[in-house]
Amino acid sequence: MDKRGKKYFLKEEKEFQSDLGIIDEKQIKDSSVGDTLITHLNHEFKVIKPNINDFIDLMDRRCSILVKKDIGSVLAHTGLGSGNNVVDAGTGAGAIALNFANVVGSKGMVYSYEIREDFAEIAKKNIETFGLNNIIIKNKDIKEGINEKNIDLIFLDLPKPYEIFEDVYESLNLGAWLVVYAPYIDQAELAFRVAKKLHFQNIDIIEVLERGIEVKTQGTRPKTRMIGHTGYLFFARKL
């Protein structure tokens, strides 16, 4: 990581180049976590062990990924914990699947469905590189059926999620959560109406807005720019 907080993921122990200068191969080869590396222009870089967010920020992704404010809200709202089992669809590059696996730990399991073979392969590679072994990526259309039972959370980020709510209901444990991420409000509203008919309870739709604050010499105030919209989060519980 450089002094500006910019992160880089080195896949090979080769000479490293950036706008702050070059770090030679020897420094990189001899380095370990905690070291400071110096470029030929005298800029410092810190060697850190990537945590899950560092990794997700830099991993291979060829589709849009869920952002931290939404992922955090899903984890907090559902109270996901160690040993829980999760079904996730679609995987995309695996951002929320990685977070689920990180939280459920080695006693839990994440089954993540992805209809596209190319995305399933990217996600598998990302998971292997990060080093988690409690995620199973299934290159399968989840609308053909959910094979897993006794699930504590089913998370759907795909078009027309309400088409499989009956199937979802069957796979969930009592007290478990269904969560939908919907970019459009009409999708969230339809989800609400279908879930109500199927006797899901504790139904909620939320939108998470995050505003950064900047501290300057003149004063402290919200940043001018913010992310206007990502998606709506729909929550429903089987009770």
Ligand SMILES: C[S@@+](CC[C@H](N)C(=O)[O-])C[C@H]1O[C@@H](n2cnc3c(N)ncnc32)[C@H](O)[C@@H]1O
């Ligand atoms: C926006 S991306 C998912 C992002 C991901 N949830 C994350 O954590 O960043 C939506 C994915 O859903 C997949 N998808 C769409 N319909 C699907 C289905 N019926 N079954 C499985 N995957 C599906 C798409 O191929 C795409 O990769």
